[in-house]
Amino acid sequence: MPYIILTLVIIIILAVIVIRALQFRAPSVPFEPAPPIKVNIDQAAQHLSEAVSFPTISFGGDSPAEHEAFNGLHQSLEKMYPLLHQKTKKFTINRHSLLLLWEGSNPDLDPVILLAHQDVVPADPTTFNEWTHHPFSGAIENGYIWGRGTLDCKNQLIGALEAAETLLAEEFQPERTILFAFGHDEEIGGNNGAQKIVTWLQEKEIRAEAVLDEGGAVLEGGFPGIDGLAAVIGTMEKGHIDVRLHVTATAGHASTPPKQTAIGILASAISRIEAHPMPAQLNRVLPLFQGLGENLPFSYRLIIANHWLFKGILRRLLEANPQMNASIRTSIAATIMHGGIKENILPREAYANLNIRLLPGDTIENVLNHLTQVIDDERVEVTLSGEFQDEASTVSPSSGPAFEGLKRAIQRTYGDIPAAPYIMLGASDSRHYTAVSDHIYRFSPMVLSSSDLDRIHGIDERESVEDFGNTVRFFIHLIRNWSMSLDGN
Numbered sequence: 299m300p301y302i303i304l305t306l307v308i309i310i311i312l313a314v315i316v317i318r319a320l321q322f323r324a325p326s327v328p329f330e331p332a333p334p335i336k337v338n339i340d341q342a343a344q345h346l347s348e349a350v351s352f353p354t355i356s357f358g359g360d361s362p363a364e365h366e367a368f369n370g371l372h373q374s375l376e377k378m379y380p381l382l383h384q385k386t387k388k389f390t391i392n393r394h395s396l397l398l399l400w401e402g403s404n405p406d407l408d409p410v411i412l413l414a415h416q417d418v419v420p421a422d423p424t425t426f427n428e429w430t431h432h433p434f435s436g437a438i439e440n441g442y443i444w445g446r447g448t449l450d451c452k453n454q455l456i457g458a459l460e461a462a463e464t465l466l467a468e469e470f471q472p473e474r475t476i477l478f479a480f481g482h483d484e485e486i487g488g489n490n491g492a493q494k495i496v497t498w499l500q501e502k503e504i505r506a507e508a509v510l511d512e513g514g515a516v517l518e519g520g521f522p523g524i525d526g527l528a529a530v531i532g533t534m535e536k537g538h539i540d541v542r543l544h545v546t547a548t549a550g551h552a553s554t555p556p557k558q559t560a561i562g563i564l565a566s567a568i569s570r571i572e573a574h575p576m577p578a579q580l581n582r583v584l585p586l587f588q589g590l591g592e593n594l595p596f597s598y599r600l601i602i603a604n605h606w607l608f609k610g611i612l613r614r615l616l617e618a619n620p621q622m623n624a625s626i627r628t629s630i631a632a633t634i635m636h637g638g639i640k641e642n643i644l645p646r647e648a649y650a651n652l653n654i655r656l657l658p659g660d661t662i663e664n665v666l667n668h669l670t671q672v673i674d675d676e677r678v679e680v681t682l683s684g685e686f687q688d689e690a691s692t693v694s695p696s697s698g699p700a701f702e703g704l705k706r707a708i709q710r711t712y713g714d715i716p717a718a719p720y721i722m723l724g725a726s727d728s729r730h731y732t733a734v735s736d737h738i739y740r741f742s743p744m745v746l747s748s749s750d751l752d753r754i755h756g757i758d759e760r761e762s763v764e765d766f767g768n769t770v771r772f773f774i775h776l777i778r779n780w781s782m783s784l785d786g787n
C-alpha cells in the first residue's frame with residue numbers, strides 16, 4: 299500500500315513538472331503587424347557613411363578631444379537633417395555633446411530621451427591592413443556600410459535622426475516632447491558628455507518618462523535551441539570598480555626566506571577569492587528566460603519553469619557559461635599582479651588589481667566586506683583604486699507601457715520575435731540617466747550574429763544596408779509609440 303501512495307505522489311509531481319513546462323510562455327503583447335514603412339535606405343546609408351568619416355575618437359588619458367572631427371560631424375548633421383534642425387531647439391553642452399529638443403504638443407507629459415554617443419574607440423593603426431576598407435572611410439560596398447561606429451553606435455545616432463526627419467516630412471507632431479541626447483565621451487566613461495547632459499536636465503528639473511540607449515540587440519542564434527531572431531533589452535547594467543590588494547614585507551636575501559613572501563601572501567589571497575565567488579542571484583536572469591518563454595527548448599523550460607525544484611541544476615548550468623555566470627553574480631577578475639625586482643631579493647611589496655563588475659543587489663560596500671572576509675588576512679590591504687566607482691544601476695521594469703511600447707516597436711520592425719529583458723554586462727552612458735528616469739532601456743536596433751560581436755571595437759566593423767533600413771524603421775515605430783500613447787497601442 300505505501301508503495302502505491304509513493305508511486306502516486308511521484309506521478310503527480312512529474313505531471314506538475316511537465317505541465318508547468320508546457321505552460322511556460324512569454325508574457326504576450328498582442329502583435330499586430332504594422333503597414334510597411336518606406337524608408338529611403340540609400341540616403342540613410344549615405345548619411346551613416348558620412349558620419350563614420352569623421353574620426354570622433356575617444357583616446358582617453360591626457361589626449362584632447364578631436365575638436366575638428368566633432369565640429370565636422372555637427373555641421374554635417376545640420377546639412378543632413380534640415381527639417382529637424384528647423385523644428386528642434388539645439389543645445390551644445392560642454393563643447394561637443396548635443397541635445398536636440400523636439401517639443402511635444404502636450405506640455406504636461408514628461409519627455410522621452412533617445413541616446414547615442416558620437417565618439418568611437420580608436421582603430422589600431424597596426425591593423426589597418428587587415429580592414430577591408432579604411433576604418434574611417436565609411437565605404438558602402440557589397441551591401442554593407444563599413445567603418446568604426448557603424449555598429450557602436452553611429453548607427454543608433456543616425457538611425458534616430460533619420461527617423462525623425464522622415465516623420466517630420468510627413469508633418470508628424472509628437473504629443474510628448476522628444477529629446478535626442480548625444481554624448482561625446484561614452485567610450486571613456488561619459489563624465490564629460492552624458493554626465494554633463496544629465497546635470498543640464500537636472501538644473502532645468504526635467505525628468506524623463508523613458509530613456510533608450512544602446513545595449514541589447516536582435517540576436518541571431520544567440521541562445522541555445524533558438525534558431526531564429528530574439529531581441530534582448532537591457533533593463534539593468536552592472537557596476538564597475540577596481541580593487542587593489544597590497545602586501546608589504548621585509549626585504550632580504552632570498553637564500554633565507556620566511557614561510558611566505560609578499561608574493562605568496564598575495565597569491566593565496568587571490569586563490570581564496572577565486573574559490574569563494576560572490577553568491578549567485580538566479581532571480582536576476584529569470585526575467586530573461588521568462589521573456590523567451592515557449593521559444594526555449596523543452597529541456598530548458600522544464601528546468602526553468604520548475605526552478606523551485608531544479609535550482610541547483612539551473613545554477614550549475616548557468617555557471618558553466620561565462621556570459622551567464624556574469625549575469626547571475628558580481629564577477630571578480632584578478633587582472634594585474636606585480637611583485638619583486640630581482641631573482642635573489644625577497645620582494646618588499648606585491649600588489650594586484652581586481653576588476654569587479656557589480657550585479658544589482660550588491661553594493662561596493664558589501665563587495666569590499668566580502669573580499670576582506672574571504673581573504674581573512676590582515677597582511678593584505680584592500681582598497682578601492684582606479685577611476686571607476688560605479689554602483690550597479692537601478693533595475694527598470696520589464697512590464698508597463700514604456701517597456702511594451704519598446705517591445706511593440708521591435709516586433710513591428712522585425713516580426714513576431716521574442717523580446718526579453720536582460721542584464722547588460724558592459725557599461726553605457728545610460729547609467730548616468732538613472733538620476734532623471736526610472737525607465738531606462740538599453741537596446742540597439744540591429745541584427746547581430748556572433749561574428750558581428752567580434753567586429754564591435756574590432757576589425758571590419760560594418761552594418762548591412764538592409765539592416766540599417768530596419769534601424770530607421772524601428773526608430774519611426776518607437777518615436778510614434780513613445781511620443782503618443784507610450785505603449786504603442
Ligand SMILES: [Zn+2]
Nearest residue numbers: 415450451512
Ligand atoms: Zn557604444
